Amino acid sequence: ENIFDRSRMAPKTPIKNEPIDLSKQKGCTPERNPITPVKIIDRPQPDPWTPTANLKILVSAASPDMRDREKKKELFRPIENSEQSDTPDSLQYDIVDDSTVDEFEKQRPSRKQKSLGLLCQKFLARYPNYPLSTEKTTISLDEVASILGVERRRIYDIVNVLESLHLVSRVAKNQYCWHGRHNLSQTLKMLQEAGELQYGELMTSQHKEQDLEYKFEKRKKETIPDSQDRPLLDFSEQDCSSASANSRKDKSLRIMSQKFVMLFLVSKTKIVTLDIAAKILIEETQDTVDHSKFKTKVRRLYDIANVLTSLGLIKKVHVTEERGRKPAFKWIGPVEFPEKTDELRGHSTTSDPLPGTQRGTCVQYQTSATGKQRFTRHASFNGAQPCEATRRKVSSEPNSPHQEKQASIVNSDENSKMINLAAVCRQKIEEDTGYVAKNSNITLPLSLLPVPGDSDFCVNPLPQAVFPVVQADVPSFSLPIGISSQASHPSTPAASKAENGKPTLVPNQPFLCFPSSSLFMLCGGLQENNLSELLPTAGDLGNRSAEAQAAVPPTGCQKRSSHKCSSPSAPVDDEEPAAKKQTLEHSFLPLSLIVPKKPSESPKAESSPGSGCSAAVHLEMDRFDLASPAAPEAANKESVKPSDCQEQEKQSQNKDPDEPPPGNEPISKENASQPFQPQYLYVQPTAGLSSFNFLFSANQAPGAISLAANQMPSLSVPCVMVPSAALASFPLVCSPSFTSPLAPAPDSSFSAAASTNFSMSSLAPTTPVFISTTAVVTPKVSPAPSVDPQQPPHPALHLSPVLTRSCSGVKLDSPVCMGHPVTLLKLQQPTSAPLTPKSIRPAHHEAFFKTPGSLGDPVAWKKHEGNQTRNASSVQRRLEISSTSPD
DNA sequence: CACTCCCGCCAATTA
DNA sequence: TAATTGGCGGGAGTG
Numbered sequence A: 001e002n003i004f005d006r007s008r009m010a011p012k013t014p015i016k017n018e019p020i021d022l023s024k025q026k027g028c029t030p031e032r033n034p035i036t037p038v039k040i041i042d043r044p045q046p047d048p049w050t051p052t053a054n055l056k057i058l059v060s061a062a063s064p065d066m067r068d069r070e071k072k073k074e075l076f077r078p079i080e081n082s083e084q085s086d087t088p089d090s091l092q093y094d095i096v097d098d099s100t101v102d103e104f105e106k107q108r109p110s111r112k113q114k115s116l117g118l119l120c121q122k123f124l125a126r127y128p129n130y131p132l133s134t135e136k137t138t139i140s141l142d143e144v145a146s147i148l149g150v151e152r153r154r155i156y157d158i159v160n161v162l163e164s165l166h167l168v169s170r171v172a173k174n175q176y177c178w179h180g181r182h183n184l185s186q187t188l189k190m191l192q193e194a195g196e197l198q199y200g201e202l203m204t205s206q207h208k209e210q211d212l213e214y215k216f217e218k219r220k221k222e223t224i225p226d227s228q229d230r231p232l233l234d235f236s237e238q239d240c241s242s243a244s245a246n247s248r249k250d251k252s253l254r255i256m257s258q259k260f261v262m263l264f265l266v267s268k269t270k271i272v273t274l275d276i277a278a279k280i281l282i283e284e285t286q287d288t289v290d291h292s293k294f295k296t297k298v299r300r301l302y303d304i305a306n307v308l309t310s311l312g313l314i315k316k317v318h319v320t321e322e323r324g325r326k327p328a329f330k331w332i333g334p335v336e337f338p339e340k341t342d343e344l345r346g347h348s349t350t351s352d353p354l355p356g357t358q359r360g361t362c363v364q365y366q367t368s369a370t371g372k373q374r375f376t377r378h379a380s381f382n383g384a385q386p387c388e389a390t391r392r393k394v395s396s397e398p399n400s401p402h403q404e405k406q407a408s409i410v411n412s413d414e415n416s417k418m419i420n421l422a423a424v425c426r427q428k429i430e431e432d433t434g435y436v437a438k439n440s441n442i443t444l445p446l447s448l449l450p451v452p453g454d455s456d457f458c459v460n461p462l463p464q465a466v467f468p469v470v471q472a473d474v475p476s477f478s479l480p481i482g483i484s485s486q487a488s489h490p491s492t493p494a495a496s497k498a499e500n501g502k503p504t505l506v507p508n509q510p511f512l513c514f515p516s517s518s519l520f521m522l523c524g525g526l527q528e529n530n531l532s533e534l535l536p537t538a539g540d541l542g543n544r545s546a547e548a549q550a551a552v553p554p555t556g557c558q559k560r561s562s563h564k565c566s567s568p569s570a571p572v573d574d575e576e577p578a579a580k581k582q583t584l585e586h587s588f589l590p591l592s593l594i595v596p597k598k599p600s601e602s603p604k605a606e607s608s609p610g611s612g613c614s615a616a617v618h619l620e621m622d623r624f625d626l627a628s629p630a631a632p633e634a635a636n637k638e639s640v641k642p643s644d645c646q647e648q649e650k651q652s653q654n655k656d657p658d659e660p661p662p663g664n665e666p667i668s669k670e671n672a673s674q675p676f677q678p679q680y681l682y683v684q685p686t687a688g689l690s691s692f693n694f695l696f697s698a699n700q701a702p703g704a705i706s707l708a709a710n711q712m713p714s715l716s717v718p719c720v721m722v723p724s725a726a727l728a729s730f731p732l733v734c735s736p737s738f739t740s741p742l743a744p745a746p747d748s749s750f751s752a753a754a755s756t757n758f759s760m761s762s763l764a765p766t767t768p769v770f771i772s773t774t775a776v777v778t779p780k781v782s783p784a785p786s787v788d789p790q791q792p793p794h795p796a797l798h799l800s801p802v803l804t805r806s807c808s809g810v811k812l813d814s815p816v817c818m819g820h821p822v823t824l825l826k827l828q829q830p831t832s833a834p835l836t837p838k839s840i841r842p843a844h845h846e847a848f849f850k851t852p853g854s855l856g857d858p859v860a861w862k863k864h865e866g867n868q869t870r871n872a873s874s875v876q877r878r879l880e881i882s883s884t885s886p887d
Numbered sequence B: 001c002a003c004t005c006c007c008g009c010c011a012a013t014t015a
Numbered sequence C: 001t002a003a004t005t006g007g008c009g010g011g012a013g014t015g
Helices: A002-009 A019-028 A037-042 A049-062 A069-074 A080-098 A101-107 A110-114 A116-125 A141-148 A152-164 A180-206 A209-221 A224-241 A252-266 A274-285 A291-310 A337-351 A354-359 A363-368 A371-382 A384-433 A463-477 A484-500 A528-534 A539-551 A560-566 A575-588 A609-627 A633-637 A643-654 A702-711 A724-729 A806-813 A837-853 A857-872 A874-884
Strands: A137-140 A168-172 A175-178 A271-273 A314-320 A325-331 A435-437 A520-522 A680-682 A695-697 A732-734 A826-828
Touching (some): A110 A116, A116 A141, A116 A152, A116 A291, A141 A152, A152 A168, A152 A252, A152 A291, A252 A271, A252 A274, A274 A325
Antiparallel strands (some): A435 A826, A520 A732
């Protein structure tokens, strides 16, 4: 249907005239209008068409889903999305008729209306952010161009940028495949990693723009010149794919876009000025730096920036330096991965290369992390990508490979995140509780589910170690999402291990297993992105879902805003951007997360943290178990990466088949519908103390879970796997008592009480961390009391594909986060802490936050979060709890 | 005037 | 050779 219109309109370029103006004129009063002279004149034909075009646009906007036709029919209505643009147009029509020149003028879109950013928004409005994996949306350039009423050239500008982020891939001539943002986080991770390699040195240490500049310059001249820059870039992009070489000049726009994004991801401040970016990009290009070139680069950067802005990844800001104010852009997208990167970095780097992995190039990666996940991921992706690569040959190829790589990478990242979280948690815990985690805790507890067999696992005794471990783990874990089932195999062993309890220490494991007893809270803001991503995918998505899960759990779902808060680091920049993002994401998200909010209702354990917690834990655990079918999902959520983990998790989860639903928290499920979807369990913190909340993802193969379940006794979930990634964003912590981290037999026996509770608050923005614990809590303890009524008995599973990571973005900013989270280590007093967690915690929190947040705000924001959060989302709550131990 | 960045020529690539 | 892609930079719109 659409087509016909198009044909009419103008097949290709003709239209270029502004549809709107012309149309108006023509339609209405062509001659009359003095006003529209210029363009109009040019245009040979008077097409009524323009108006139509507008309508189409509107329509398209309106029906992202629909895309085409249906909407077209409906044309008239301006839908929300299109409203802005549409409105004017529509008005125009009317007006035109009226024949008022003025109107023309008004309508006259003027540049703004024709801006690439607006165009991009319209374009994006036509497609779902998180399309179901199953459905592949193909984009016809001609069609889109006609619908949007622009020349193809402009569509290329948009598509090229989107392609650089893997939101779309080229399938064939004039044909692009819409992937949506499912892989966005992965892609960003990759880019971040790649960016670190390339620019990291520069950026990291010195962050500031100026510094950066210097560094860049140095690099360029010094190191970078040859190998570094390009290679890195290449890897990410080209190399991986196929080395197709650079067939044409590189596709500058695509590459520039990736590099530009890398700069943001690598930048501590998350702000990149145009001139710096242009310089950097020019360098890479090696071109001589003439002024003209610089100008050209800047033009291109504007083009890219407009698209990225439309994607909600950056926003324009101005940096005032000594010299004056310079145009700059600030990254407002997810930032989480950074953590991983740092720690993982080595790994990550590898990951970046992922592409290579396929080839085999990635040895490094493999060692570090692994391939499985990647592969799996790839597989899932493949569907889409492969096509592109093949079809597109050179130019396109790079992309496709990248994507795959990315996916895998992502996984690893997630793992790392997890680790980070753990670390963070520890810290918090320590701080809050006074406990010293050092023991082992962390390390022990974590057994990684994921990597059953892999050497990957590393145990990290150290807090820092944690991260590394994670990385290592990652690989192992990383199962492809799609693979999840596959993953399970490998994972199985691991799982079994975990169950035993022994697993405790697995180094490097990507996932942590917790002894059944321990509880965790995850907090944090999840990023929206993740969530959104996750949701969509059902099967494939599942992987992602893991990520999403993470995000979700907390309250993020409910509160978008909250998640910001949740992330400790957030305070910094997030605020607005974050909010925006959130909103965006939310909007995007198909599903809404479920957030269980548990308002403070279940304070059950508060008073006695330990016990309470344990109980809570149990509950949680149970749920997981219940959920277990889904459970594996944790891994899933990550989406790709941690498939292994997932499995492991599953296993762990499985342990308890039954469970009382006591009351913990309601679990939220989101997308439960699909089997694979990642599910989360959110456990609410019961005890005041510590309330830990757990989130598990459960997605994945049900079967896997089921298996586990049998094995495990109800409570005892031997281990819980949390996808690192998922967690990463959250601040989380957990801890139970530790008594026996090792204790293999966790089953229900251990008393919960024994276990201490740690509450972690989300500290670090980024980091994640933690975990531990061991013992099991007895389910008994918690049983019902506290729990909430909310849940049904088994609701355990929540599938919430979406997790939000709100925090991450923010976190990044915070110095703290960036750095390492921390060291956790001190968990000493086992129980004591629990008791007065509240009082203590607060202080800790603050400190904690501050660090990350940097600045005084931290506290304030902390409060906000805390307060708000609680209310809002579970996640937030957690934070709060940890921080304040409110209840 | 500086900042943005639209527009579209035209070359490189593909089909 | 025709069509598709997309680099590039003039120069217009905005503030």
